[in-house]
Structure formats: C-alpha cells, structure tokens
Amino acid sequence: AQSVTQPDIHITVSEGASLELRCNYSYGATPYLFWYVQSPGQGLQLLLKYFSGDTLVQGIKGFEAEFKRSQSSFNLRKPSVHWSDAAEYFCAVGKNPYSGGGADGLTFGKGTHLIIQP
Amino acid sequence: NAGVTQTPKFQVLKTGQSMTLQCAQDMNHNSMYWYRQDPGMGLRLIYYSASEGTTDKGEVPNGYNVSRLNKREFSLRLESAAPSQTSVYFCASSGGLAGPSSYEQYFGPGTRLTVT
Numbered sequence: 001a002q003s004v005t006q007p008d009i010h011i012t013v014s015e016g017a018s019l020e021l022r023c024n025y026s027y028g029a030t031p032y033l034f035w036y037v038q039s040p041g042q043g044l045q046l047l048l049k050y051f052s053g054d055t056l057v058q059g060i061k062g063f064e065a066e067f068k069r070s071q072s073s074f075n076l077r078k079p080s081v082h083w084s085d086a087a088e089y090f091c092a093v094g095k096n097p098y099s100g101g102g103a104d105g106l107t108f109g110k111g112t113h114l115i116i117q118p
Numbered sequence: 119n120a121g122v123t124q125t126p127k128f129q130v131l132k133t134g135q136s137m138t139l140q141c142a143q144d145m146n147h148n149s150m151y152w153y154r155q156d157p158g159m160g161l162r163l164i165y166y167s168a169s170e171g172t173t174d175k176g177e178v179p180n181g182y183n184v185s186r187l188n189k190r191e192f193s194l195r196l197e198s199a200a201p202s203q204t205s206v207y208f209c210a211s212s213g214g215l216a217g218p219s220s221y222e223q224y225f226g227p228g229t230r231l232t233v234t
Contacts, residue, residue, distance in 0.1 A: 009158070032221060043122075043208060043225040044161075051221075090160060094221060104168060105151050105176055106223060108160040 002027045002093050006109035013081050014117045021076040021112050023091030032094040033074045034106065035065055039087045047089075050074065051096055061085070086116045119144055122226035124209050130232045131199045139194040139229050141209030148213035150192035151176075151223065152184060154205040161208065167192055199233045206230050 003026040013019050025031055032051045036044040048059025055067040065076045074091060092106040125140045143150065148169050153161040153176075163176030167186040181203060183195045192211075196203060210223040 004160075034222075036225075043227045044210075046222060046224075049222060092161075104174065105153075105163040105166045106161075107177075108153075108162070110158055110160040 002031070002107045004091050004093050004107055004109035006089075006091055006112050008112050009110070010113045010115065012115040012117055015083055016080050019076075019078045019081045019085070019114070021089050021091075021114070023074045023076065023109060024072050025074060025091070025093045026072065027093055030069075030096045032096045033065075033067060034092040034094070035059065035063070035074075035076050036090045036092060036108075037061075037087050038090065038111075044090065047076070081114075081116055083116045083118070086114055088113050121145065122209055122211055122224055124207075124226040124229050126229060127227070128230050130234065131196075132234055133200060135199050136195065136197050137199065137231075138196075139207055139209075139231075140191070141193065141226060142191045143209075143211040143224070144190065145211060145224065146189070147211035147224075148189070148220075149211060150186065151210040151212075152182075152192070152194045153208045153210065154178065155208060155228070156205050164194065164207075199231075201233045204231060204233045 005024045034049045035047040038044050047063050048057050050057045050067045058064050088111045090111050091109045094106045122143045151166040152164040155161045162178045165184040167173045170189045185193045207229045209226040212223045213220045
C-alpha cells in the first residue's frame with residue numbers, strides 16, 4: 001500500500017528566509033506526487049505536481065520541489081518566504097497514469113504547519 | 119466557473135441523526151471524491167466515483183454511503199451519525215482533460231460537521 005510521511009509537524013521560519021518541507025513516500029512504481037496548501041478555514045490548493053520528466057518542478061507562488069527516486073523523497077522548497085505563506089502543507093501520492101494508474105484517490109501525509117516569524 | 123461547491127458549510131448533528139452532504143462541480147470532470155480531515159491525520163479517502171455510475175470504497179468508508187447522482191453531483195450520506203464522524207469533509211473532482219493533468223484533484227471549501 002502507498003503511504004506518505006511528512007516528518008515535521010510544525011516548522012517556524014523567519015520572513016525572508018528559505019524554506020524546505022520534507023516529504024517521503026512509499027510506492028511500488030513511479031508515483032504521481034503532489035503538494036497542496038491549505039490556508040486556515042479553506043480548501044486545498046494545488047501548488048505543484050510531478051509525474052515524469054524533469055525531477056525539479058516549478059509551481060505557483062514561487063515554490064519548487066525535487067523528486068529524488070533514490071531517497072523516495074519529494075521535498076518542497078522556497079528561496080524566500082512571505083508572511084502569506086503561513087499555512088498547512090500537504091504532500092500526496094497517487095497512481096501514475098503512465099504506469100496504468102486510475103482515478104482512485106490520493107494518499108495524503110499528515111501535513112506540516114508552517115509558521116512565519118516577522 | 120464556481121469549481122467545486124459543497125453544502126452546507128457547517129452542520130451540528132445529534133448522535134443517531136442522519137444527513138446528506140452535497141457536492142457539485144462545473145468543470146465537466148469524470149471523477150469525484152469524498153475525504154475527511156481530522157487534526158493530525160491529514161486527509162483520508164472515504165469514497166470515490168471514478169466515472170458516472172460507479173462508486174468505490176476508500177480508506178475509511180464505514181458509516182457512510184454515497185450517490186453519484188449525475189456527472190456533476192456526488193453526495194455523501196451519514197445514516198446514523200456518531201461523535202467519531204465529527205470532522206471536516208472535503209469533496210474533490212478530477213478528469214476534465216486527457217493525459218496526466220486529468221488526475222489533478224480540485225477541492226471544494228469543505229463542510230465542518232460536529233456530532234454531539
């Protein structure tokens with residue numbers, strides 16, 4: 001069965017500092033990987049995704065993530081955070097459509113709560 | 119486009135009561151999903167509908183039923199609510215275009231349900 005681990009429950013970063021949120025996955029083949037962001041009281045917004053090709057993917061709001069197959073990781077990064085980045089971040093894995101995957105839902109990590117210090 | 123809409127936004131039920139959560143999408147997506155979100159647990163899949171006319175169980179289906187009413191609408195029913203079903207419920211949809219991007223899921227704003 002597939003699974004996602006986000007080792008950090010909370011992370012505090014100063015405004016303007018760089019950010020890296022960790023995500024490790026367990027999956028039998030090449031996964032389809034996502035990062036979502038959830039602001040308080042809101043639904044989830046897709047930041048970026050990876051399913052094949054270049055292992056460094058760019059997303060919205062200045063975020064990027066790197067897929068490392070050897071480490072089963074898909075860490076999210078941002079060079080300089082803004083106060084508006086304070087939110088809950090979720091990593092998720094799904095079946096890769098190029099590997100015969102179907103539309104049968106995503107498996108989410110438990111989330112990382114990002115706090116921005118002024 | 120409204121995207122994915124959910125009603126109601128908030129609901130309080132007593133133990134044993136029943137209710138239906140409604141979800142609709144206007145993106146012509148084929149697949150729809152129901153998740154629940156609990157503190158420290160992330161999102162867990164309750165049921166999904168890969169296409170109109172089909173539904174399947176997810177990770178935590180016990181105590182729930184679903185109906186894919188048509189391509190746009192996917193409802194979640196609690197027949198006899200229990201305090202353990204206190205949660206935030208999210209509906210999502212995917213599959214408007216061909217290719218890998220069709221697996222991206224778009225989420226509604228959620229329904230906050232409290233069962234006392």
